[in-house]
Amino acid sequence: MGAGHAHPLYLDGTSPLHRLPAEVEIVCAVVFVFAVVATPREAFWAFAGYLAILIVIWRIAGIPIRWIGPRMLIELPFVTLALLLPFAEGGARVTVLGLSLSVAGLYAAWGILVKGTLGVLVSLTLAATTPARDLPLGLARLRVPAMLTTIVVLMLRYLDLLTAEVERMRTARLSRGDDPRTFRQIGATARGVGGLFVRSYERGERVHLAMLSRGFTGSVPTVGAPPATAALWRAGLVPAVCTVGICVTAWVLR
Amino acid sequence: MTAAVHLEGVSFAYPDGRAALHRIDLTVQPGERVAVLGPNGAGKTTLMLHLNGILTATEGSVTVGGLELSRGASRDTVREVRRRVGIVFQDPDDQLFMPTVAQDVAFGPVNFGITGTALDERVHDALAAVDMTAHSDRNPAHLSVGQRRRVALATVLACAPDVLVLDEPSSNLDPVARRELADVLLGIDTTHLLVTHDLPYAAQLCTRAVILDEGHLVADGPILELLGDPALLAEYRLELPWGFRLPATDPHSPGERSVTPPIG
Numbered sequence: 001m002g003a004g005h006a007h008p009l010y011l012d013g014t015s016p017l018h019r020l021p022a023e024v025e026i027v028c029a030v031v032f033v034f035a036v037v038a039t040p041r042e043a044f045w046a047f048a049g050y051l052a053i054l055i056v057i058w059r060i061a062g063i064p065i066r067w068i069g070p071r072m073l074i075e076l077p078f079v080t081l082a083l084l085l086p087f088a089e090g091g092a093r094v095t096v097l098g099l100s101l102s103v104a105g106l107y108a109a110w111g112i113l114v115k116g117t118l119g120v121l122v123s124l125t126l127a128a129t130t131p132a133r134d135l136p137l138g139l140a141r142l143r144v145p146a147m148l149t150t151i152v153v154l155m156l157r158y159l160d161l162l163t164a165e166v167e168r169m170r171t172a173r174l175s176r177g178d179d180p181r182t183f184r185q186i187g188a189t190a191r192g193v194g195g196l197f198v199r200s201y202e203r204g205e206r207v208h209l210a211m212l213s214r215g216f217t218g219s220v221p222t223v224g225a226p227p228a229t230a231a232l233w234r235a236g237l238v239p240a241v242c243t244v245g246i247c248v249t250a251w252v253l254r
Numbered sequence: 255m256t257a258a259v260h261l262e263g264v265s266f267a268y269p270d271g272r273a274a275l276h277r278i279d280l281t282v283q284p285g286e287r288v289a290v291l292g293p294n295g296a297g298k299t300t301l302m303l304h305l306n307g308i309l310t311a312t313e314g315s316v317t318v319g320g321l322e323l324s325r326g327a328s329r330d331t332v333r334e335v336r337r338r339v340g341i342v343f344q345d346p347d348d349q350l351f352m353p354t355v356a357q358d359v360a361f362g363p364v365n366f367g368i369t370g371t372a373l374d375e376r377v378h379d380a381l382a383a384v385d386m387t388a389h390s391d392r393n394p395a396h397l398s399v400g401q402r403r404r405v406a407l408a409t410v411l412a413c414a415p416d417v418l419v420l421d422e423p424s425s426n427l428d429p430v431a432r433r434e435l436a437d438v439l440l441g442i443d444t445t446h447l448l449v450t451h452d453l454p455y456a457a458q459l460c461t462r463a464v465i466l467d468e469g470h471l472v473a474d475g476p477i478l479e480l481l482g483d484p485a486l487l488a489e490y491r492l493e494l495p496w497g498f499r500l501p502a503t504d505p506h507s508p509g510e511r512s513v514t515p516p517i518g
Contacts, residue, residue: 156353157350157353213336213340213341213343214362214365215365220352
């Protein structure tokens with residue numbers, strides 16, 4: 001119950017990036033990712049440019065590389081897939097260290113790897129500098145439909161609660177001698193998930209009743225920090241403009 | 255004087271035909287503190303949900319501060335009644351859903367059209383009333399049960415209700431959290447309805463009690479009189495906890511009831 005209980009992906013700080021309203025950061029991150037994805041994969045220098053922009057952002061936000069590193073592990077399954085491509089693809093082949101590799105496969109693997117990695121890095125940067133509580137407000141200001149922001153608000157709140165419930169059920173099962181290493185636990189877990197579904201459904205109804213009692217009319221009101229000024233928009237979108245510039249240049253020089 | 259809450263011949267049956275309330279008559283005066291007692295499944299929560307129009311009586315009428323809640327009541331009427339009657343639900347996790355304590359406290363007032371500095375004031379006052387100002391920017395999920403219960407109370411106080419309805423406020427609280435909540439509740443002088451089967455807590459916080467059993471209102475009177483009648487309690491599956499003794503003399507108001515633990 002300590003005070004430092006924030007989301008594990010959030011890195012507390014006071015940098016200009018942390019103070020930037022969530023809506024600016026969301027737009028910037030989305031534009032960045034789209035620019036990366038749209039860049040032709042043969043333009044190697046462009047990807048180096050994107051990484052350079054990210055490194056500058058990390059310096060400003062005070063995010064150490066060693067903080068980013070472990071959180072990159074989420075990308076591993078995609079890396080595995082990318083590594084298979086040079087072997088599996090057909091077409092022209094080159095021989096590297098005695099291995100016969102497909103040229104098309106190598107390009108495809110490079111594309112997945114570099115675009116995926118940059119995407120994950122951008123998402124991590126967004127998560128590290130935007131408190132989860134500001135996300136719904138940011139989304140609402142970007143004219144995302146009220147229904148969706150309500151769902152985001154409820155998910156942010158109840159996902160933790162659900163995880164805690166799953167954990168308590170598991171502890172209770174283990175306390176009664178269930179062995180986590182055997183396949184028998186799969187059956188018990190499946191039944192637990194069923195029970196959890198029913199309980200969550202009932203909780204959903206109770207939450208709705210409680211919301212109605214406080215005058216809920218269909219949208220969660222958005223109160224919080226003031227919206228971004230034009231100056232903040234201009235400053236905050238600099239990285240996005242740079243990435244779009246790199247992307248366009250890459251296409252022109254192609 | 256207009257009654258704070260007036261129920262006349264209220265009956266309710268769930269859509270599956272199960273009758274939950276039978277011809278309930280109940281009048282609560284402004285400022286009164288009434289405990290609604292009864293065993294599990296007696297219809298206490300169903301009755302509570304009638305007070306702000308979540309459920310509508312199949313027969314009879316519910317009037318809140320002179321405003322009648324009938325089956326065809328307009329949206330505005332229902333809304334006004336929901337502002338007047340604040341319900342604090344039993345599980346704070348059902349009530350608190352916003353990312354921070356302050357945002358959750360603001361949820362109700364914003365729905366009722368409060369904005370700007372008036373809103374900030376409401377949020378601040380409500381959090382101060384339950385002594386949770388220091389936690390306003392925290393995630394409700396990371397508070398203790400006692401703190402979450404107090405925040406849930408603040409979310410309702412922020413709507414400035416005329417009638418405060420509390421569903422089992424003492425459940426899952428440790429003795430200190432229980433006393434702290436009692437301190438807060440005794441300091442609020444709106445009309446109280448305390449739905450509970452925690453009889454000592456009801457005795458401490460209320461002056462009057464009604465007993466509900468299988469949807470019937472079976473007793474109504476000064477709380478110490480009702481609780482001092484073992485035969486009556488036994489008949490409706492209620493009993494005082496072991497070792498608990500009612501105070502010999504009746505203090506005039508709940509405000510005079512000691513909330514600090516007895517010494518010696």
